[in-house]
Amino acid sequence: MPFETWIAFALVWIAFAAFPGPNAVYAMAIGSRRRRVGAIAAAGGFSFAVAVYVTLVAFGLIAFLAASAAAFEVLKWIGVGYLFWLAWQAWHADTDRMNDGTMTVPEAGGIFSKAAMISLTNPKSALAYVLVYPPFLNAGPGFNTDLAILGATSVVLSFLIYTVYGAGAGYFGHFIRSHRQALIRNRCFAAVFAAGGAALAFTDNQ
Template sequence: MDMHIWFAYVVTAVVFSLAPGSGMVNSVSNGISYGTRKSLAAVAGLQIGLAIHIVLVGVGIGALVAQSASVFTVIKWFGAGYLIWLGVQKWRDTSTLTTHHADKALPASAMMRKATLINLTNPKSVVFLVALFPQFIDPASEQLTQFLFLGVTTVVIDSIVMVGYTSLAAQMGRFIRSDKVMSKLNKLFGSMFIFCGALLATTKA
């Protein structure tokens, strides 16, 4: 793959990862609640969901989702419902930073599963990848290698961005000790999850 083409893809992928979305909300929320180290499992979960989307696009299922209104609608409503459910749970969350960092914190496996579902149930990622990948793949060259190169690049960039969001949020968390402030933050992130879910629900196939 030509390095100029790869660099153009890197720039595009960075913008895609930095754009506010459910993954960013999850990373920031976890960073404040659990700190950077404990949130790495959730970052890994986001990448598992993203990697599955990349594989789906590679084997052609992504194209089916992009073109089939019924398939898109099923995934869309499941993802929207899950995000709204997460938002409602966050709104009802009364725990503080001290509680989160103690024994009541979610186990790493649970954080990973939740984050995987957040990315996995976002059909916008599939549609975006279906539209994006062909722009950077040379049909005259061996496509599998190009696809793997772009896929690995996407996961690495998104991992770096999500760890950055988590770390920044964790630093903010050090200055947040008030139960009242945490309650407002829980409602803020709950509202953001609900907003992401509502946004998915209004997406056209």
């Protein structure tokens, strides 16, 4: 793969991954309460989802999802339900200002899993791969190598971007100093998750 092609893909991917959406909101919600460790766990979950999507690209299953209205609808409504569930959790979350940055393995695993599920149950994320990857891939002997390079680039950049989102929210989380401020924080994230679920409910695969 030519270096300039890789650079062009990296820039496109940064724009795609950094665009505000459910992934970024969850990274910030976790970072604002669980500091850098939580942000890293969330970023890891999103990066895992990217790896899954790249694997689906390799097997042509992303194209199937793009072409199948039924598959899109099933995945969409799973995603809608999951976002509303996250909204409920955020609404009822503890009003602690911020923990001390420590986290158990099960807690980190839970954050990782939720992050992965947010991405994997969003059909719009899946369809984005149909748009982003093909212009940078050519059918031929080097297809698998090029896909591996683009996939690894996507995973690494996604991890860095969502870590920055979470760590940035963690920094501003230090300014939350009261129960009321923490409650407002939780309510705001709950509202954003609910809005995301409502928006997803009205999308289609066109």
